[in-house]
Amino acid sequence: MAASPGAAPGGAAAAPSQSASAASEVAVPHQRQSDAGSSSTSVAPTKSANSKRTRRISAAAALTVRPARIQVPVPPPAPANPVTVYHRSPPDPTMAVLGGLPLAPAIFFGCLGEINRQIAQSSIHSLRPGTNTSPRRDPPRISPTLPPTSSAPGAVLLSSFLLVNYLLPRMRAALNMESSENPTFQSRLHPPTFRSGLLQEMSDSHTNARAHTSQIPTKLSQPEPKRKTLAERAGEHPKAQMSTATHGTGIPRLNSIKGQSIANLNANTHATAPSRPIHTKFSKSVGGGMRAAPQPPRAPTSMGFSRSTSTRSRANTRTSRPQTAVGYHDAEEEVIEISQHKGWDVDGRLSEFESQFEKMKEAFEGTMKDRKTLEDAIDLAKARTNDLEREKQRLLDQNTQLHNQLEAQRQEIYSLQQEKQSMLLEFEREQQRHKFDLEDKVRNHRHELDEVRRQFKAEVDQMNREHREALEALERQHRAQLADEQAQKARELTELRARLGAEQQDMNLELLRKEREIQELRSHIEALKSDLDREQALRTTLQQQVAEMSTTNLALEDRMRALRAKIEFLESDSKQQSDAFAQMENRLQEALRVAEEARQKLIKEETERRVLFNKYQELKGNIRVMCRVRPVLDPSEGEEAKISFPDTKTSTQIDVTGPEERSSLGTVTRKVIPFEFDRVFDPSVKNEEIFGEISQLVQSALDGYNVCIFCYGQTGSGKTYTMSSPDGMIPRATHMIYDTITKLREKSWSYTLEGSFVEVYNEELHDLLAENTNNGVPRKKLEIRHDEVRKQTTVLNCRTVALDSPEKVEAMLKQAQANRSVAATKANERSSRSHSVFILRMVGENSATGERCEGTLNLVDLAGSERLKHSQAEGDRMKETQSINKSLACLGDVIEALGKGSPHVPYRNSKLTHLLQYSLGGNSKTLMFVMVSPLEAHLKETITSLRFATKVHNTHIGTAKSTKKLKSVDRSSD
Numbered sequence: 001m002a003a004s005p006g007a008a009p010g011g012a013a014a015a016p017s018q019s020a021s022a023a024s025e026v027a028v029p030h031q032r033q034s035d036a037g038s039s040s041t042s043v044a045p046t047k048s049a050n051s052k053r054t055r056r057i058s059a060a061a062a063l064t065v066r067p068a069r070i071q072v073p074v075p076p077p078a079p080a081n082p083v084t085v086y087h088r089s090p091p092d093p094t095m096a097v098l099g100g101l102p103l104a105p106a107i108f109f110g111c112l113g114e115i116n117r118q119i120a121q122s123s124i125h126s127l128r129p130g131t132n133t134s135p136r137r138d139p140p141r142i143s144p145t146l147p148p149t150s151s152a153p154g155a156v157l158l159s160s161f162l163l164v165n166y167l168l169p170r171m172r173a174a175l176n177m178e179s180s181e182n183p184t185f186q187s188r189l190h191p192p193t194f195r196s197g198l199l200q201e202m203s204d205s206h207t208n209a210r211a212h213t214s215q216i217p218t219k220l221s222q223p224e225p226k227r228k229t230l231a232e233r234a235g236e237h238p239k240a241q242m243s244t245a246t247h248g249t250g251i252p253r254l255n256s257i258k259g260q261s262i263a264n265l266n267a268n269t270h271a272t273a274p275s276r277p278i279h280t281k282f283s284k285s286v287g288g289g290m291r292a293a294p295q296p297p298r299a300p301t302s303m304g305f306s307r308s309t310s311t312r313s314r315a316n317t318r319t320s321r322p323q324t325a326v327g328y329h330d331a332e333e334e335v336i337e338i339s340q341h342k343g344w345d346v347d348g349r350l351s352e353f354e355s356q357f358e359k360m361k362e363a364f365e366g367t368m369k370d371r372k373t374l375e376d377a378i379d380l381a382k383a384r385t386n387d388l389e390r391e392k393q394r395l396l397d398q399n400t401q402l403h404n405q406l407e408a409q410r411q412e413i414y415s416l417q418q419e420k421q422s423m424l425l426e427f428e429r430e431q432q433r434h435k436f437d438l439e440d441k442v443r444n445h446r447h448e449l450d451e452v453r454r455q456f457k458a459e460v461d462q463m464n465r466e467h468r469e470a471l472e473a474l475e476r477q478h479r480a481q482l483a484d485e486q487a488q489k490a491r492e493l494t495e496l497r498a499r500l501g502a503e504q505q506d507m508n509l510e511l512l513r514k515e516r517e518i519q520e521l522r523s524h525i526e527a528l529k530s531d532l533d534r535e536q537a538l539r540t541t542l543q544q545q546v547a548e549m550s551t552t553n554l555a556l557e558d559r560m561r562a563l564r565a566k567i568e569f570l571e572s573d574s575k576q577q578s579d580a581f582a583q584m585e586n587r588l589q590e591a592l593r594v595a596e597e598a599r600q601k602l603i604k605e606e607t608e609r610r611v612l613f614n615k616y617q618e619l620k621g622n623i624r625v626m627c628r629v630r631p632v633l634d635p636s637e638g639e640e641a642k643i644s645f646p647d648t649k650t651s652t653q654i655d656v657t658g659p660e661e662r663s664s665l666g667t668v669t670r671k672v673i674p675f676e677f678d679r680v681f682d683p684s685v686k687n688e689e690i691f692g693e694i695s696q697l698v699q700s701a702l703d704g705y706n707v708c709i710f711c712y713g714q715t716g717s718g719k720t721y722t723m724s725s726p727d728g729m730i731p732r733a734t735h736m737i738y739d740t741i742t743k744l745r746e747k748s749w750s751y752t753l754e755g756s757f758v759e760v761y762n763e764e765l766h767d768l769l770a771e772n773t774n775n776g777v778p779r780k781k782l783e784i785r786h787d788e789v790r791k792q793t794t795v796l797n798c799r800t801v802a803l804d805s806p807e808k809v810e811a812m813l814k815q816a817q818a819n820r821s822v823a824a825t826k827a828n829e830r831s832s833r834s835h836s837v838f839i840l841r842m843v844g845e846n847s848a849t850g851e852r853c854e855g856t857l858n859l860v861d862l863a864g865s866e867r868l869k870h871s872q873a874e875g876d877r878m879k880e881t882q883s884i885n886k887s888l889a890c891l892g893d894v895i896e897a898l899g900k901g902s903p904h905v906p907y908r909n910s911k912l913t914h915l916l917q918y919s920l921g922g923n924s925k926t927l928m929f930v931m932v933s934p935l936e937a938h939l940k941e942t943i944t945s946l947r948f949a950t951k952v953h954n955t956h957i958g959t960a961k962s963t964k965k966l967k968s969v970d971r972s973s974d
């Protein structure tokens with residue numbers, strides 16, 4: 001729609017340009033044709049001539065293209081004579097006849113040609129209005145049947161008039177005069193040619209032509225024609241061309257004259273009409289008429305159109321030339337013939353002219369008919385043109401209206417687009433503003449939300465803080481109240497306890513007193529009853545006597561008075577007894593008070609005793625070594641070793657005379673080896689005295705210490721006798737413990753005893769208290785567990801017996817002795833090949849002071865320490881001996897490590913030391929009995945054992961600590 005308004009102007013503007021383009025395209029061959037013409041004619045057009053002139057020359061040359069068959073002598077140029085132009089072709093006979101007036105026939109035929117051209121152009125434009133774009137493709141043609149001068153009726157009439165009234169008389173006169181006076185007339189008349197192109201040249205610019213004639217060579221070489229001449233071509237196809245031009249109702253002619261605008265038909269009224277020379281001056285019309293045939297399309301409107309029509313002119317020249325050439329050719333031949341053979345025959349020539357005139361007249365009449373036809377066609381075309389013009393105008397108006405409407409629509413669309421654009425801009429601004437508002441609102445909302453969140457969080461924090469503070473305050477308050485209540489309750493409980501104790505004590509005392517009173521009263525009542533019974537019996541007797549002696553009242557009354565006096569006496573004695581009872585009660589209360597004071601003092605003294613006793617034990621050392629030498633049981637045992645006990649006061653030294661040593665001189669000597677221990681018992685010492693030494697350790701166990709007493713020595717040295725015999729340390733210790741805990745009950749101490757008996761055999765633990773019959777179920781393996789906190793050792797899967805009586809201890813020892821592994825060796829038939837450990841765990845609590853203590857007494861009967869070589873053990877016995885020696889060596893290593901204060905003590909190197917870990921360490925008291933055989937045969941083993949005991953004796957393990965704790969502390973810790 002937008003392009004359509006501009007399409008019309010563009011299209012309109014394109015037409016001229018297209019015409020110009022066509023004209024430019026045509027100009028090239030035109031120039032080429034001109035060149036060809038210049039090469040074939042003697043007239044050499046100058047390069048300085050303008051294009052118009054060039055076209056004219058070309059058109060003229062096109063008409064003269066034909067081979068020169070006759071060489072005509074060329075006279076010298078005559079500048080004063082405009083017809084002295086040299087041509088190759090023979091001179092036109094007419095011109096030769098005309099002599100100095102050669103323009104008459106040319107004007108005549110020129111006018112005819114011009115008229116014919118205009119008619120053709122008018123026909124073309126009338127028949128094809130607006131289709132002026134194909135003149136080049138279909139150039140207008142001139143009918144070959146018509147001479148070029150027969151197209152314009154006015155011109156023909158004028159030509160006829162001039163020919164009859166003017167030219168012919170002059171021609172006759174001239175011919176007569178020349179023929180009689182000037183013999184060279186022929187030569188002077190010869191050059192003019194009866195050719196339209198030459199006449200055109202002469203009429204338009206004969207001055208220039210004369211100027212150029214001097215430059216024209218006198219003789220030109222003519223190239224061989226590349227095609228047939230126009231005359232030849234005209235002679236070959238005259239009928240065909242004529243039929244083409246005249247056949248039908250003039251349609252071919254219409255086709256041949258297309259391209260002529262309607263405006264050219266009104267050339268007299270057209271603004272550009274003056275530019276056409278044919279309508280202005282005769283001379284120019286002659287020239288134009290001479291050019292009419294080859295230049296019909298010279299448009300008066302524009303140069304481009306003129307160029308385009310010049311193309312048609314060129315084409316028309318090709319088609320119309322044969323006719324022109326034919327006519328001219330005949331005339332030329334005749335003139336040549338006349339000039340060469342006959343000479344000048346004026347009458348003949350006039351007759352010929354007349355005959356030709358007649359022919360031309362006939363042709364003119366035919367032309368007039370054709371003109372009539374053409375005029376009818378022109379009228380029809382004009383009407384059609386007018387209709388078309390009106391239609392065109394209407395369409396133009398409609399187009400203008402539509403264009404206006406379109407423009408209005410465009411304006412409206414443009415305004416709508418502007419409005420839309422403005423609305424879009426407004427919408428975008430509004431949207432942007434809304435977006436900004438929305439972002440502001442969102443931002444504000446976010447800020448408000450953040451503020452609310454902060455406030456809410458602050459409030460929540462504040463509430464939490466207040467709530468937490470309130471909770472803490474409430475908790476503190478409750479704790480304080482609870483503490484107060486607890487303290488109050490504790491005080492009340494204490495008071496209640498004290499009160500209850502006091503009341504209970506008072507009640508007990510009162511109960512005892514009441515019991516005693518009741519007992520006394522009962523006895524008194526019994527006495528009184530007996531007295532009463534006796535008195536009653538006596539009274540009965542007396543009554544009987546009264547009855548008997550009723551007779552004797554006086555005597556009986558006296559006796560009755562005496563009895564009454566006696567009763568009164570008895571009543572007074574009961575009162576005295578009551579007073580005595582009260583006095584006794586007072587004394588009892590006093591005695592109880594004194595006894596309580598004594599008991600409290602005793603408890604206090606017991607605590608002090610334990611402290612002092614522990615200090616005493618510490619001063620004596622936590623590991624003590626005592627030596628006991630058994631007596632010779634029977635002289636048959638062998639020679640007695642020389643063992644002496646030099647220190648009789650302290651009994652801490654033993655001298656052993658070593659084996660004989662033979663010196664290098666052969667003397668045999670025996671060294672006395674002195675050994676010193678904490679106590680040395682000679683063979684005479686009994687178990688009772690030995691227990692007196694270890695009873696302190698047993699007391700330490702009761703006080704809450706871990707105590708380990710083990711016997712070390714070779715086989716048969718009396719270990720089992722000392723430890724597990726019926727009066728050995730274990731029974732005595734248990735008896736002592738029972739006696740002690742019984743006494744401690746008065747001091748508010750109560751104990752529970754548990755005992756277990758295990759055996760270490762070949763580095764394996766065995767329960768000696770396990771039942772012999774286990775119903776085939778294999779016994780579980782014993783495992784050692786240590787309590788790092790309580791410093792206590794327990795053996796899993798080991799039977800523990802509650803020892804609540806001495807009888808149970810005896811039964812336990814019997815069972816253990818029965819279960820102990822015993823194997824016969826060569827050294828001792830009943831030698832124990834295992835370590836037996838009796839574990840007595842004691843837990844005591846003092847109800848008065850709240851004290852609690854937990855101690856363990858370990859009584860260990862070690863296996864024999866004899867050497868392998870000496871024992872001569874083999875097989876399983878050797879393995880047993882190796883295990884025994886290993887465990888004993890580990891025991892020595894542990895004691896040595898404890899004495900050195902080594903950070904690592906190798907308890908786990910043997911089952912024995914692992915089991916006795918907390919009984920050999922810092923929180924323990926250890927006593928080792930080194931048992932010595934009195935026999936000389938056992939001297940080396942005796943010395944070895946004594947040396948090992950000395951090594952242990954020289955070890956200071958450290959300070960033992962009691963596990964005794966306050967009961968209250970335990971409760972708090974729990």
Ligand SMILES: Nc1ncnc2c1ncn2[C@@H]1O[C@H](COP(=O)(O)OP(=O)(O)OP(=O)(O)O)[C@@H](O)[C@H]1O
Pocket residue numbers: 629630631633683713714715716717718719720721722828830831832862863864931
């Ligand atoms: N002081 C003593 N008074 C009387 N007899 C004793 C004394 N010491 C040991 N005997 C007796 O000596 C013998 C061997 O004693 P015992 O069995 O106690 O030795 P042992 O070192 O335990 O041997 P083993 O290592 O094989 O058990 C026993 O018959 C025992 O009665």
